[in-house]
Amino acid sequence: xxxxxxxxxxxxxxxxxxxxxxxxxxxxxxxxxxxxxxxxxxxxxxxxxxxxxxxxxxxxxxxxxxxxxxxxxxxxxxxxxxxxxxxxxxxxxxxxxxxxxxxxxxxxxxxxxxxxxxxxxxxxxxxxxxxxxxxxxxxxxxxxxxxxxxxxxxxxxxxxxxxxxxxxxxxxxxxxxxxxxxxxxxxxxxxxxxxxxxxxxxxxxxxxxxxxxxxxxxxxxxxxxxxxxxxxxxxxxxxxxx
Numbered sequence: 001x002x003x004x005x006x007x008x009x010x011x012x013x014x015x016x017x018x019x020x021x022x023x024x025x026x027x028x029x030x031x032x033x034x035x036x037x038x039x040x041x042x043x044x045x046x047x048x049x050x051x052x053x054x055x056x057x058x059x060x061x062x063x064x065x066x067x068x069x070x071x072x073x074x075x076x077x078x079x080x081x082x083x084x085x086x087x088x089x090x091x092x093x094x095x096x097x098x099x100x101x102x103x104x105x106x107x108x109x110x111x112x113x114x115x116x117x118x119x120x121x122x123x124x125x126x127x128x129x130x131x132x133x134x135x136x137x138x139x140x141x142x143x144x145x146x147x148x149x150x151x152x153x154x155x156x157x158x159x160x161x162x163x164x165x166x167x168x169x170x171x172x173x174x175x176x177x178x179x180x181x182x183x184x185x186x187x188x189x190x191x192x193x194x195x196x197x198x199x200x201x202x203x204x205x206x207x208x209x210x211x212x213x214x215x216x217x218x219x220x221x222x223x224x225x226x227x228x229x230x231x232x233x234x235x236x237x238x239x240x241x242x
Contacts, residue, residue, distance in 0.1 A: 012073055013037040013187050014059055014090075014159050019068035021054050028054040030212045031068065036205065038073075038159065038187030043199060043220070045192060046209035052191040053095070055209065056161045059189065060092040061085045072159070089158035095167060098148035101137025105147055108136050112151035121150035124180055125173075141168030149177060159187045166196065174198075195220060 015035040021028045029051050036042035044052040057063040059070055061082035069078045077085060086092075099108055105128055109118040122129045125146040131139065136147055145168055152160050165181065166174035178198035181188050190196075195206065204220040 011037070013040075014073075014189070015071040016055060016058060017069040017071055019055070019058055019070070020066045021058055021063055022066045027066075028212050029058065032209070032212070032214055034207045034214060034217065036159075036187050036189045039185050040203070040205065041182050041188045041190065041199060042205045042207070043190055043192060043195060044207050044209060045195060045216075047193055049211070050209040051212040052209050053163055054212075056092065056094075056163055056189065056191050059159075060090060060161055062092065089156075091152045091155045091157035091160050093148050093152050093160070093162040093165070095163040099136040099139075099144050099151070101135065103136055104132065105134055105136055105139070106132040108147055108151060109154065112154040116154070118150075118154055121154055124153055124176075125150055142170070142173065145169055145177075146173070149180070153180065153184070157186055159189070160184060161189050163191045164193075165190055 013036050016029075016032050019029050019032045032051065032055060034042075034044075034055070044055055046052040054063060058065060061070070061077075061080060061084075065078060069076050071077070072085075072088075072090075080088075082092075100111070103111070109121050109128075109132075112118070112121075127143070128146060128150060131143060131147075136144060139147065145165065149162070149165060152162070160181070162181070165177050169177060174196070175198050178196050181190065182198070200220050206216070206218060206220050206222075207214050208216040
């Protein structure tokens, strides 16, 4: 059972503690525990249905926990609604409907900037400059991702949660995106099916989820070494039931 808001529980960053999430009769997270320090980048790896998107939503407060806790900078925020977490500096960029489609690109950026200049967004993604008068809903998938991430950059969030940041982007723009996310003075958590090339070295923290449970946690370098060992030729093994 989670504690009351205001109870100090963990160091700087955001965590799930023994988190369980249910969608009707189905449980999507089975007691997941993970910690994402701030600043820094944490990657949630997993195939569709692994629970990585649900973990992001649980951290953001857009889905409730049936058990466990969400802890942010040492405070249990499990009972804090999503809009209050947003006010405190948590920004969620979902994989779909991450922009205001009926508004122009300029209007989307102006909303995110809250009266400040939005030139930083155009520096991050220069292509958006030519798209300022366009309605966001008419943009390509990659262009919408650029706009959504620009809005997150402008928000000056303390925690940024992004589901598949590079979806629909070219390799060059995807590399630029991970460079931008890695440079933020924030706790950044991204959900991906595979570990992006730009995050395979250094001290990036990786959690691999499978069927709603954490099956691996460690630094990205460990993941790369494990993958290389798995790819190396070896003796054949008998087929096992899955």
